[in-house]
Amino acid sequence: MSRRNFLEIAVSQPLSQIRAEFPVCEDFFLNLRIENIDWSLTLLNALDKVDKEVINEFGLDREMIFREFVAFLDAFGHVSATAAEIKSLTVIGGHDKSGNAEIDSFCVAVGEIICIVGPTGAGKSRLLGDIECLADGDTPTGRRILIDGEMVSDQRRFDMEGKLVAQLSQNMNFVMDLTVEEFLRMHAGSRFIDDAEDSIKRCFECANQLTGEKFMMDTRVTQLSGGQSRALMIADTACMSSSPIVLIDEIENAGIDRRQAIRLLARKEKIVFVSTHDPLLALSGDRRIVIKNGGVVSVIETSESEKRCLDEIEKLDTTLFRLRSCLRNGGIIDMDMLKG
């Protein structure tokens, strides 16, 4: 819809009709502390009845509010259509910490899961950071990131404004004091998701599949355990976020089903990067990037034989999990427990 269209709508349609199509416009008036506007009138007529004093406090007059309302509709009237769509991401190599050139370049297509491995301090998070800011030779690594084979202009960076990359890391927490349901509803609302109720339910179920310890719709997000939080964040990213690139920095040891989590994210036509020290995760990807001393030294395809090892690794992982729970619950470890 073009901007002119919204101008006409705002001039001619009664507010109630506009609200029916764009429920978000209620927020516009709440933000200006206009609580009892007459919805049966057109905006300009309705504004005539609003306390001038309140409007003035916001440094506005009737005409300015009108213009802002049009801009508001313009900004929110067609958000759902603007999810950034991409096909591929290319990393043009820079240099390692000693200034030696790293790998030339590598390209990742939508639907791929790429793991990043390397010793502590090697530069895994740095690579994720380069991708997040769409580095242009302007970060310490000198890397450049291309989208669909092209440099991203500053203008396009802004247009995509955070819609390109979704991030998940161990330091992230929930800070809103809301229940899981309220939280998901709020996120769905800001995304203008059409089948909001459906997405909320789906997201909730996915999250509970990922974590051993179940939680409820009315649990407060701030009271979720580390594992539950991580599970909810992953499910939320998979079900609600439209960002085509997902960056995950070390989600291990959170007591969630990591392989399932990765599969869930990959199903959604995204490019997923996972920085990890966890063999199970590292082999769950299609390829893995090896980083040494700040530079990418190789990109390894996960072979069939490696994939066959995954089931055994999962068993080892389950064993470790069992030992951990046993210790946590004050139990005593014996040799039998080490057997599958």
Add this chain to the structure above:
Amino acid sequence: MKLITFSGPPSSGKTSVILQSIDALEVPVTEIGVVKFDCLTSFDQGRYQSKGVKVVTGFSGKLCPDHFFVSNIEAAVEWGVKSGFKILITESAGLCNRCSPYIQGILSVCVIDNLAGVNTPRKIGPMLKMADIVVVTRGDVVSQAEREVFAFNIRQVNTGARIIFVNGITGQGALLLAKNLWHAKEVDGLHEQRLRFTTPAAVCSYCTGEMRIGSEYQLGTMKKMEFKTD
């Protein structure tokens, strides 16, 4: 000289963001000046100085910080021009959520903290609403969903601003901000320029030192709340 005004609620990360952008700007620190407008105390002076940035701090004390800003900004710019700076940055703390030390045509940046709660953007008022660029700090410690909702709520009150997430500790995002700061307009003075928004109205008896409570002591601009009982 380029002039840039930064504002934002107390402790939202203004100084860290400014310092990170100074690092990211390709300008020698000796050619950047900072004027810090604060209320009672400020601990930022040292942080700027240890970077080699020249800084002048002013305290509004018992005055409205906005009134204080507007009555000193012209001299601040003169100081910047005389010192031969390429860039002059002002930093002011918005205390009443209505503060809005922005001047027409001068690049205005509002810094807010993602930890402050998702509805904060809808409560801040002109400081956020009138800004050209909104910088969000501490986005790295909240969930992706909360970052998105926060940005959505900023967009609600300021449909035109550029929203940039900057990590005040690692500097992630500062480069993009610096690129934008570089577009700030050149000025050589501010005489006859206009504010973007009126400063809070004042001049009541309490402005001039009255301390007693009671309507007989209240003169000048007053605003009364309504309390109903059923």
